[in-house]
Amino acid sequence: MNHQEWVLAHVIRLPQGEAPEGIRQQWIGSALSGRLVGTFIATGLLTDIKMPPRETFLVPWGIAIQTLEKNGHTEAALYFIDLMRKRGRDALEDNLCFEADEVEIISRNKEE
Numbered sequence: 001m002n003h004q005e006w007v008l009a010h011v012i013r014l015p016q017g018e019a020p021e022g023i024r025q026q027w028i029g030s031a032l033s034g035r036l037v038g039t040f041i042a043t044g045l046l047t048d049i050k051m052p053p054r055e056t057f058l059v060p061w062g063i064a065i066q067t068l069e070k071n072g073h074t075e076a077a078l079y080f081i082d083l084m085r086k087r088g089r090d091a092l093e094d095n096l097c098f099e100a101d102e103v104e105i106i107s108r109n110k111e112e
Contacts, residue, residue, distance in 0.1 A: 032067055039055060039056070061094050066091070
């Protein structure tokens with residue numbers, strides 16, 4: 001059986017990535033529900049360049065956008081919505097990636 005570990009986590013430091021720093025800063029302090037997936041190779045949102053393998057926390061796009069909006073970070077939410085539209089990406093299938101050390105786990109819940 002393949003177990004995915006779903007967790008609730010706070011973003012505690014500036015996430016790496018291709019989005020402008022001011023947009024990435026708006027994640028700090030957010031509580032996000034996502035999956036710890038171990039070592040993962042992500043691709044850049046803007047360039048599709050493969051990133052080095054890293055311990056990863058994946059957050060479904062819908063959860064990520066709702067969290068930004070709920071926290072009053074409309075600029076960042078609109079940035080990511082616009083990016084998804086321009087890139088033709090599927091918000092129901094895609095995830096945002098955070099490095100495991102960019103988040104602090106609040107609670108855990110294992111699911112199959």
